[in-house]
Amino acid sequence: MKVFINPGHAPNGNPDPGAVNSETGLRECDVALAVGKSAASYLNAAGVETELLQSDSLYEICEAANASDADIFVSIHCNAVEAEEANGTETWACAGSYRGSVLANCIQSQLVNALDTTDRGVKIATPGVNGLYVLTNTDMPAVLVELAFITNPGDEDILAHDQDALARAVARGVTDYEQLILGGK
Numbered sequence: 001m002k003v004f005i006n007p008g009h010a011p012n013g014n015p016d017p018g019a020v021n022s023e024t025g026l027r028e029c030d031v032a033l034a035v036g037k038s039a040a041s042y043l044n045a046a047g048v049e050t051e052l053l054q055s056d057s058l059y060e061i062c063e064a065a066n067a068s069d070a071d072i073f074v075s076i077h078c079n080a081v082e083a084e085e086a087n088g089t090e091t092w093a094c095a096g097s098y099r100g101s102v103l104a105n106c107i108q109s110q111l112v113n114a115l116d117t118t119d120r121g122v123k124i125a126t127p128g129v130n131g132l133y134v135l136t137n138t139d140m141p142a143v144l145v146e147l148a149f150i151t152n153p154g155d156e157d158i159l160a161h162d163q164d165a166l167a168r169a170v171a172r173g174v175t176d177y178e179q180l181i182l183g184g185k
């Protein structure tokens with residue numbers, strides 16, 4: 001199996017760092033890259049092939065993913081809102097993709113079990129309504145993971161200090177999916 005991993009936002013935050021915690025300066029682009037790279041190492045160790053691309057161009061990401069022969073696509077992000085209280089983990093899949101929602105459930109379960117974050121559940125993005133570009137424009141089962149809220153103090157602490165556990169949970173979610181759908185091939 002091969003996984004295309006897309007850490008969200010621009011490399012080195014230039015021009016777009018994604019969300020930033022105003023107190024600590026922790027940037028979404030850095031968390032996503034660290035977790036994505038580390039998840040790739042865990043997957044490689046488990047015999048899963050990976051390709052990783054962080055880019056400011058969503059078009060470039062989808063083109064690369066669709067040319068990669070990857071079986072699944074995983075985009076990694078951190079959530080953010082103005083209300084500091086909001087917290088937890090959610091994973092998005094594209095409407096109509098059974099395999100995408102299975103993958104989303106596998107990753108979501110591993111993350112909330114490993115990190116004990118609030119389980120906000122799997123969310124469905126419907127093209128033309130609340131579609132997410134990378135989910136709508138990739139050819140394979142695709143998910144977008146919102147690891148936790150970078151704007152919440154408790155979640156921020158996890159995003160800053162538990163990146164290895166986050167990466168392991170993402171990788172385990174992928175291998176759970178592999179077992180369920182592909183029978184370990």
Ligand SMILES: [Zn+2]
Nearest residue numbers: 008018077078
């Ligand atoms: Zn993001």
